[in-house]
Amino acid sequence: MLENQKSHSAEQMKIIEKVWAEMENNQELLIEIMRTLVQFETVSPPARNTIAAQEWVALFLQECGFITESIPFYKGDCLLVGKRKGKNNLAYHNLILNGHMDVATIGDRANWQTSPFHLTFNEGRLYGRGTSDMKAAIASNLWLFKIFHEMGIQLNGEVQFQSVVGEEAGEAGTRTLLENGYKADFAIVNDTTNLAIQGQGGCVTGWITVKSPAVYHDGNRRQMIHAGGGLFAASAIEKMMPIIEGLQKLERHWAVTKKYPGFPDGATTINPAYIQGGTNPAFIAGECHLWITVHFYPNESLEEVQKEIENQVQAVCASDPWLKEHQPMIRWGGRSMIEEQGEIFPPLELDEQHTAFQLLNNCHHQVTQKNPIVEMSPSVNDSGWFSYFGIPAISYGPGELTQAHSNDESVALADVLTFAKTMAAFIIQWCNQKREEE
Numbered sequence: 001m002l003e004n005q006k007s008h009s010a011e012q013m014k015i016i017e018k019v020w021a022e023m024e025n026n027q028e029l030l031i032e033i034m035r036t037l038v039q040f041e042t043v044s045p046p047a048r049n050t051i052a053a054q055e056w057v058a059l060f061l062q063e064c065g066f067i068t069e070s071i072p073f074y075k076g077d078c079l080l081v082g083k084r085k086g087k088n089n090l091a092y093h094n095l096i097l098n099g100h101m102d103v104a105t106i107g108d109r110a111n112w113q114t115s116p117f118h119l120t121f122n123e124g125r126l127y128g129r130g131t132s133d134m135k136a137a138i139a140s141n142l143w144l145f146k147i148f149h150e151m152g153i154q155l156n157g158e159v160q161f162q163s164v165v166g167e168e169a170g171e172a173g174t175r176t177l178l179e180n181g182y183k184a185d186f187a188i189v190n191d192t193t194n195l196a197i198q199g200q201g202g203c204v205t206g207w208i209t210v211k212s213p214a215v216y217h218d219g220n221r222r223q224m225i226h227a228g229g230g231l232f233a234a235s236a237i238e239k240m241m242p243i244i245e246g247l248q249k250l251e252r253h254w255a256v257t258k259k260y261p262g263f264p265d266g267a268t269t270i271n272p273a274y275i276q277g278g279t280n281p282a283f284i285a286g287e288c289h290l291w292i293t294v295h296f297y298p299n300e301s302l303e304e305v306q307k308e309i310e311n312q313v314q315a316v317c318a319s320d321p322w323l324k325e326h327q328p329m330i331r332w333g334g335r336s337m338i339e340e341q342g343e344i345f346p347p348l349e350l351d352e353q354h355t356a357f358q359l360l361n362n363c364h365h366q367v368t369q370k371n372p373i374v375e376m377s378p379s380v381n382d383s384g385w386f387s388y389f390g391i392p393a394i395s396y397g398p399g400e401l402t403q404a405h406s407n408d409e410s411v412a413l414a415d416v417l418t419f420a421k422t423m424a425a426f427i428i429q430w431c432n433q434k435r436e437e438e
């Protein structure tokens, strides 16, 4: 390391330690921000209830020197991007921090001992809907922006804060932002990882529809299934059966042949999750719709996996005289489970050689004296969209997955503090590192 780089980083370390000391002394503000965020009842579904929360965050960001933009989403929801310009944006690393403002439904209120939308503190844990998933992370980021602002900490590179909605209902909030050209050198999705650095497999839903060109009365059944009946027709429900079997064969083939470190074998599943067909007992079913959920490994592409399933369905059809001439339709994914009954979560591979990955690893170690766990999430979040749009990314945030979506959801305050300190150290170093220094 060169002499000037050394003093450079020593100086940065001094600033980081000052920020950490400030964090130790100013936890009331963190809890206050969390209390406010938890009070907004941003439950999804039904969704369409986040504008007030997003406006509050926008004002908060503006007070910390951010320029904010509100991007329209569904009626009653909007996406928010705040940018804090650096001193030399082009020459230094910039960063996206991404979080979702929507929270899971609370289920039966009677099963809660605590109040879901009123933050409570008990034995080191903060209780309220969204504390683990993921308002504690959003609050921590806002808190550290406030501390940076009040301490007059200027960065060389830009920090972009994305407060999205829709993640809980498979809605394309993050996707919409990235389609609109928001980008950075690196992105951290601060969703629930219990302070592990996580990648993830991909997940896509699809609808398979078998449709007969004509709907027959139940009285025609004999003619379409027995010798000499002479009617070339079929029940759409019965024709879905070989397709489901074909998908099971492919699922088993995947389990036998595919592998990925960090996943148990056979994690690539094709779930026939929901089926709907026919009209009533007086008719032969003219239509049948199968809703499937497909999970795949981080090194597989969405398009590849969809193609494999399409090929399998086609192969099943090729061996059936009726399906051969009445090919099913397949509709993949969708931008919202609520509006389109479809969702996509692309996979995210981890690049452990990436400078930002190593820096975050070091920052976590600086704060906790331990290396973070590096693993594959058993779940999915928006982080895969960054990879899909060519932006290196990881998931890293406080909160436990067992708490996310649960009754009496909570998060450990100590974990929130560790997270905030790690992020502060990361931002100060990453956004003051020159792009060509890599």
Ligand SMILES: [Zn+2]
Pocket (backbone or CB within 6 Å): 100, 133, 134, 167, 191, 192, 381
């Ligand atoms: Zn989440």
